[in-house]
Structures are given as C-alpha cells and as structure tokens.
Amino acid sequence: MSIETLTTLGSLRRLDEEWRALAVPTPMQSPAWLASWWEAFGEDDPACELATLAVRDDQGALIGLAPWYLRHRSVVGPTVRFLGDGRAATDHPTLLCRSPRDEPTVVAAVARWLVDSAGEAWRRIRLESIDADDRAMNHLERLLSEAGLDTERVADCGSFPAELTQNGADPTWDNYLATLSKNRRKRVRRWEREWFDTGRAVVRVAQTEADRRELWPQLVNLHRERREVMGHSGVFDEPRFERFHQLASERLLAEGQLCLALLEIDGVATAIDYALQDRPGEGGNALYVYQGGISRAGLELDSGHLLQTATARRALESGRTRLDLLRGDEPYKLSWGATHRPATTLHVRPRDTAGALERWAGTAYRGWRDRKPVSAEA
Template structure:
C-alpha cells in the first residue's frame, strides 16, 4: 500500500474559508461525529457575522480531497492569545472533522500545524460524545483533564408517532389537554415552514421576543444573532437539515419551532410562542409534533440540546454531557 501523503495549511483569509464549502460538505458527510453545527452552512455564516479574532483554520488534504478540518480562530487578550473554535457560544456541539479510518493520522497533522501558530491556550468546549477532539494527544501539548462542559438532555425514541413508546404518560396527557384547549380557542393548524426560511424567521423572531419580553429579550434580541440566522437558515434548509414548524389558531401564528434532523437524530434548537396563548401550550404542541415527525423519519434520538430547563425532562429526556478540553504548550 502506498504511503499516505498529507498536506496541511493554515487558512486565515475569509475568502478561502468560504471557498472550502464544496470540499467541506463532502468531509462533513463522511465524518462520524459531525452534527449540523459543524457544517459550512452553520460555521461560514457564523464567521461572516461575528469574526471576533484572526481566522486560523487548519485544513488537511490528501490530493484534492479535504480529509481534516479544524475551524479555529485566534482571540487576542492581555494574557496572551487563545485558540478557539469557530462557532463558539451559539453552537451546541463543536469538534474537528476527520475522514473515517484515518482519524489519528489526520489529528496528528492538525496538531503539528496548530503548533506553528502563536497561542498560549487552546480551548475546545462542547465536544460531543465520541468527538475527534477528545482523542488529541501530542508531546508538545500540556493537556488538562477533560471536564464536563454542558448537559444536553436527550430523549431515546421508540414506538410510533403516538409517543407512547418514549414519552411519559403524564406528558402525553398534558399534550392532549393542550390540543383540546387550543381547539376550544379556535381552528388549529400545524404547518411546515421548510422552503420559506426568511418568512419563518420573521415569525420566530416575533414570537421569541414576545416570549422573552421583560426577561432579557432572549437570544434573538441581538441584531448580530438575527443576521447570523438569516444567513445560515437558508443554507441549512437547502441541504435538507432544517425542520421548522408553525402553529396557528384561527389563522394567527402563535408558536414556532426551529430544529434539525441529521443521521437519525432530531435536534430542538429554538422556539417561541405568544404569551397570550400560554394556556394552550403552543410550545409543547410543537415539540410533541416535532418528536412525532422525527419518529416518522426514523430518528433514534431527540436532542433538546444544551441547558437543563425543567420542561425537557418532562418529555423523558436524560442528560448527556459535552466535554471541554484545554491545552497549553509543554
């Protein structure tokens, strides 16, 4: 067998970062630990919107094939430079992408290239279970012990769309009562917002702001975050990753659900509802509908993503923790 010849480069030009997308999608489709948060549809818009430092992404090539990608940037401060992942803060999972079967070799090349950059601390938070970043080791890196970082409650899916096989009976009764209450209020309708991302975002932003009025405004109150989603959602939708639903009563949209579906896992990312309809529980109706739809699509898990909000556990979700790793130079 011929020797594996790999070539690595530092990408510090945003135009080059954008141009990676076709190769990046191919690698993302091969990577066993990839989630929608590692796709170019998520991370390229993130960098275009926020760009909080100097881009320092490491790409590894074999011939014309991208086989490894560490989307990173340098954040400069008084105590030195930190090497951080592109997508930090808004992404529930972060990781390095590697082609399957040669992960150890690719990671070694990535680390060698990273050591050629000037930094004092390298931080990878939000690493998923089985993530490539958990396997990084190098004699010139001093590694702290991996630590738990954030809980992501996950519901193991079983049964059919009645939800009887996976959702506790108490929650199913509450869901039936919510449908009854909504029906008494008026004619109800659940509709997919796929294919019309900007209109969906208009509704989501309106409802999310209404839900969090007087409580800090919610994440979408940040104009930059809104701009990010307006760039990202159409790209995610074009690749079939988005699952967006709207709930209306008598023609008025009172709830919105924004999620993803990828490789047998559904992700509940964001939602909003009109407080005047809180008694009708539009948020719960939408989550129940999203779980049922994920079952129809063959999902094995429904991931509520990070945060220990009490409502997640009423659906039967159990915590799964992401990990955080920190390295300094030996």
C-alpha cells in the same frame, strides 16, 4: 499528508463541496452553519483571525478539518477557539473527518500543528461544549498532554437528546409514546384530541425561501416575547446574531436541513421552533431544536408542549430517530424522554509561567463565580 491553515473567508467558502463530503455529525458542523457564523461574528472583528486547519492525504483529498479561529486578547494572547462558539451556542463541536478510518491520522496531524506552534501561533486553547464522549477530542487532548502541554477539562452545559426508538422497536409514534411516563402519554393524547384533531391547532413549516422570510419575523417576535416574560431580552435583537441566523437558515433551507415551524391556534401565531435536521440516514439522523418562542397567550394554552408534540411526530414521520433538545437543563426536556449528555470545555496552555498563572486565574474565577448567590429572579 499535508496540513493547510485557512485564513480567509474565500478559502473557507471554496472548501464547501469537500467539507460537505466529510462525515459531518450535525448541521451545526456544516459549512452552511460555521461559515455563516464567521461572516457574521468574525470577518469584521479585528480581534478575530480565521485559523481553520485542512488536512489532506497524499493524493490531495480532504480527510479532516479543524474548524477553528484565533481570538486575540492583549493579556492572554491568541486563543484557539471553535467557529460558532460563544453566544451562538453551537453544540457538538468536534474535529471533522472523512471516515472513522481517517480519524487517527487527522487527530495526530492537528496535534502536531498545535504542539509545533505552541507559544507562537497560539498562547491558549479554549474549546467549548465538547461532548464528554467525543473520541476524536479525547484523543487530541491525550496527545497534547503527552507532548508536555497543560490540559484541563472543565464541566460545561451538556445536551439533552431523546431517542425516538428504543430496544429495536419500530419507529412509530405509538412506540415512542410508550417510552414516556403514563402522565405524559395522557397529556399528549389529550393535546392531540383537543387541538390537532379538531383543527384548532395547525403547524406551518417553511418549505421555500419565501416561507422562511415570511415566518422569520414571527420567530424574532415570539422569541422576544418569551424572553421578556423571563426578564431577559431577545438574542435576535443583537445585529450579528440576527445576521448569522439569516445567513445560516437560508443556506440550511436550500440543503434541506432547516425546520422552521410555526404553531397557530385558531389562526393566531402562538409558538415557533427554529430547528435543524440531518438528512435521513446522515449524521445522527436527528432533529435539533435550537431556538423558539411562545406568546404570552400561548403560555396559557400549552403552546410549547403542543409544538413539541408536533415536532417529535414530524421527526419520526420523516425518518429521524432522535430528537436533540440541545444544551440547557430545562425540566421539560426530561418529560419528553431526553437524557443528559455531558459536555466539557477543554483548556490547553504551554507549561510555562504565563500558562501557570492563567490556569490559576481561571480556577480562581470559577470558584468565585460558583460561590455567587443566585438571585430569586434567575
């Protein structure tokens, strides 16, 4: 077995085919997503250094990947982080393995690399938004703690998956609706009758690159409009964020894993969803609703709920059994049958004076942050 540190975009891109052969749990752990993120956010940032670990067996086959990079800070020093973290809000980050059988070997190899390079290659580990039930990451934390490193878990935003089939029921629209509250079922039926059955509401889904390019400005504009109503700016107005998603969405579309859907009411664009999807039978067999937008007029017409109705139905009809509404605790998610899947951030430091001071500073900051009053606008 061997472990190699990938430090250039070229080495990362050359791994595409082998990477896709791993058990990639969601499209957000695919090379289309993570390599695109590095191109947009890391490649030209002097504070960032690619540090992805590729684990190979004795025959040279790739059996695992730690999709990481280092962020350098003058005070803290180099910090190990997941590709795709920060403002990009990549959910479900994890170590990637060829199969469950390879997982213990991969985790042990990555742990040894971290232990051997502690205080030199890295001074701190900060791995955000890890699912609390992630077996590989929990195993990694245990090995690092047993090796004498200081490990700490801090609560993070969790995700909100909704099971579209339950208790062995057939994956049908009626069976899914039966799992929702009576009030929600009545509303969905009314939305279908009044909008979709009459033809007033139509959903357009990007099937080709030309479609994607045509719909993309609608995503940017409708997202900005929705954010402005909330008193915020649109994230797509940030050039690196926009570049990342242009790259990722184009690549995901080519692999059949993009679902960009625009809702038009009476011929006018009122809402849009930017979602990712597993190929049927792969990963979690889910559709992941990542971003979206609604016009001011669309807010008054229940456009968000109309598009959510169409999205859930389309997921079922395409053979997917889960709708993942990702991070964020917006109340509407529970009304669609979603449940909270907790997540945490893992911090790791050497057990030395600098590490102890860094832990104290982090604890003090979080205590101060959590005591800050929330403004009425927020």
